[in-house]
Amino acid sequence: MPDRRRADARRNYARILLVAEEEVAAHGVDASLEQIARTAGVGSATVRRHFPTRRALLEAVSRERIEALRVRAHDLAGEGDSRNALLEWLSDVVAYCVSARGLAAALAYDDAGSDPAHENTCSAALEEAADPLLRRAVQDGAVATGITVADLITLIVGIVLATEHCPDPAARADRLFRLAVAGLGPQS
Incomplete structure (x- = not known):
């Protein structure tokens, strides 16, 4: 157009x-x-x-990174281990959010509900891109049912926003993401 x-x-x-x-x-x-x-x-x-809106500006600034993450999800969809493919993509989202200040805020959900003027297009694009990765991991029994891409994006946004003022935000965000994935049980 x-x-x-x-x-x-x-x-x-x-x-x-x-x-x-x-x-x-x-x-x-x-x-x-x-x-x-x-x-x-x-x-x-x-x-x-x-x-x-500020969100519209953040979304425009983040558009190229969102597109790169969308392509990355598509590339990983054919990987052999569905859990590893999903976790690799989520780790990429964490790394991108840490390196691109403002991206986590652009991904944050708000209470806009179904108002299309306030739709979060960044998160919607990532949800659409990651859905096949998550569905495949759930089908393989590698991820619990009931988890949504929105849940995972919210987790990432929380981690990135909580670590953005740390001395080494990338390392701290990665550690917290790995902790969230592993859970609190002892590692065998």
């Missing part, structure tokens, strides 16, 4: 998105919309016209 926006609107959008990526990388979910507008050389109303 062709982009029907005016050329200046397309340029503004691209400039805002570029600046937003840098600001979110530096400041995470707390990136200042006003600072993004100033750096992009546009008014804050222009930023809000393109991105009516």
Whole structure:
């Protein structure tokens, strides 16, 4: 579908998105919309016209990473061990969320319910991508029934948000993810 926006609107959008990526990388979910507008050389109303909510901005900034995770899930769907394939993908999601500040917040669910204006497109894309991995692991008896991709994304978001201010957030998030997967029982 062709982009029907005016050329200046397309340029503004691209400039805002570029600046937003840098600001979110530096400041995470707390990136200042006003600072993004100033750096992009546009008014804050222009930023809000393109991105009516902070979530819309975070989702746009995260779009490429979400696509990479979607492709990764598809690639892992044919792996031999269904549990390992699912866990490898989830570990990739943790690593991406840690390395891309703001991605965990973009994945966080809220109480928007069925309001399409507030639908979490990042989480929806990941749910769709991971569903075959989870279904196969459940069918193989490698994962308990009743677990949903939404449950797993919520777990990851919680881990990443809880560790983002640690001295080594990647190591801490990975450790907590492994602990969640292994459970509290002794390792044999």
